Amino acid sequence: MKIKTPSDLEKLRDQGQCMLSPQKPRVSVGMATCGLAAGAGAVFDALRQAADNLRLDLTLVSAGCIGCCQEEPLVDVRMPGFGRVLYARMTPEGADRLIRSLASGELPHENALAYIPEEGSDTPKSAEVLSGLVPINALPFYAKQHKVILRNSGLIDPQSIEEYAARGGYKSLLLALLQLSPHEIIDEITRSGLRGRGGGGFPTGKKWEVCSRAAGTARFIICNADEGDPGAYMDRTVLESDPYAVIEGMTIGGYAIGASQGYVYVRNEYPLAIDRINHAIERSTECGLLGEDILGTDFTFSIQVIRGAGAFVCGEETALIASLEGGLGEPRPRPPYPAVSGLWGKPTLINNVKTWASVAAIIRKGPEWYAGIGTKGNAGTAVFSLVGKVANTGLVEIPLGLTLEEMIQGIGGGGLAGKRVKAVQTGGPSGGCIPADLFHLPIDYASLTQAGSIMGSGGMVVMDEDTCMVDVARYFLRFTMEESCGKCTPCREGARYMYAILTRIIEGEATPEDLVLLEEIAMWVKEASLCGLGQTAPNPVLSTLRYFRDEYDAHVREKRCPAGVCRALIKLTINAERCTGCGLCLRECPVGAIRGKKKAPHIIDPDLCTHCRTCYDICPEKAVEIVR
Secondary structure, X not given: OOOOOHHHHHHHHHHHHHHHOXXXXXXXXXXXXXXXXXXXXXXXXXXXXXXXXHOOOOEEEEEOOOOOHHHOOOEEEEEOOOEEEEEOOOOHHHHHHHHHHHHOOOOOOOOEXXXXXXXXXXXXXXXXXXXXXXXXXXXXXXXXXXOOOOOOOOOOOOOOHHHHHHOXXXXXXXXXXXXXXXXXXXXXXXXXXXXOOXXXXXXXXXXXXXXXXXXXXXXXXXXXXXXXXXXXXXXXXXXXXXXXXXXXXXXXXXXXXXXXXXXXXXXXXXXXXHHHHHHHHHHHHHOOOOEOOHHHOOOOEEEEEEEEXXXXXXXXXXXXXXXXXXXXXXXXXXXXXXXXXXXHHOOEEEEEHHHHHHHHHHHHHOXXXXXXXXXXXXXXXXXXXXXXXXXXXXXXXXXXXXXXXXXXXXXXXXXXXXXXXXXXXXXXXXXXXXXXXHOOOEOOHXXXXXXXXXXXXXXXXXXXXXXXXXHHHHHHHHHHHHHOOOOOHHHHHHHHHHHHHXXXXXXXXXXXXXXXXXXXXXXXXXXXXXXXXXXXXXXXXXXXXXXXXXXXXXXXHOOOOOOXXXXXXXXXXXXXXXXXXXXXXXXXXXXXXXXXXXXXXXEEOOOOOOOOOHHHHHOOOOOEEEEO
């Protein structure tokens, strides 16, 4: 069916509405990469098999990420007249029991995480069935979230253009093409206050304006999906869960600046994201929402997916363009900026996945609506992958301006196993480590930058009292050192020298002069590097030196690691009063450094011990102790 008129789009929407709210049970399984890794595929198959065995007529949907990744596999069940219930940590056996309950007309409470309020489901029957369950917004993980970018994630089938349309999809494109001029679209994006969600935070409307006014007729649109931060998976999840939102945003952007060709640059490590965005492009083209004469106008726009090899530096705009052109992924000096001279020397508009996914919502609901979310100068929402040593992990979308305390202690639930949270690292390997006594800071571009970190694309790694901040700085510096393209001397040589100094520190061989030299080199690399990778690579070093100087001094002056992490600066012993002689540590020690008889206290031979901490991690009695 070709969508040429508003009535055609309304028919597509009606089809999708019937799919989203069928007159029979609808069971959605979160099957983004996070869910599949936790076993969602087996759960999906078990649900289908059980339904077939019982001849239960239901709609079984492979959805995207539902958000609370640590509770995967997640299953969302909608029963007409009863409402929706979200089930957590589902197993194939639990799936079979769930289908049996649905076949009996029941919504079971086993494995139920919460119920999801739905319009029209607040009936006496619904209240009785859902009694005892909490609404999803009452859960700390979801209570302060505000879904704009992730508005459809986990709710729709990411491969269904009909379901996307049912959620308001392509209304914005219709409005843009039939009622707004390119200048008016750019003005709305500008007034919304949207800033680039890839990390730089540059005003999106200003970038669009510069590109639209650049000399020449040929222009290009690029979606930067080259997400490479350790622990970050926001862009991948958006492409896996709601690819049509990205396509619609890019199409609106193409119309606004006068481009007819768009590219999605995504790393080859994201096979599911690549499959789903390709499928969405094909369906959009089949329906006439990509290609020639879109929605009956003379506007033509196409999108092609380009797979990158996974170089971290290709997240930088000019390096990405060089890679897309078939060359080495190396940055070049700016100006000229890509908006003026980018792909093949033509004006090129590059925005992040999350930026493009925000565009349609802004056009549909208006710039004032979006500007009303967040704080002045930091409008809208941002998506974070909350990971590390925190109780609740997953994908979180919050209004900008929420504090780090609200994010980590509220949404995240604080540290694991009651341990104290020491710091959080924001912005990926190029971000800084912010100590717990600064968690009152709001999450916005200026505050994080002043604290010595960056917003980045949304990675947020939580660290507790067992984390060595010197070791953390070395870990992230090693990542950026290995990912450097090597084109400029400050980044190539400076990162190597900083890494060598940090290695000496954690091995107990550094001097106080090394700390002075480390800080000096870090500042030199920050000021003199060519691109953002080198300019931000010293952030983990500088921020830990700034806030955790006592840990550096302990390593250098006292030759000890306060967190008990650095192997050269610790010893392992066994507390004889706690040791039960179970033999587990003896069997698992990789170098045979542990001796002892069964049911008698064991000992560690210090001459053989490599301080790997295997015994410390696995001892059920916590008898192995670290001497710092």
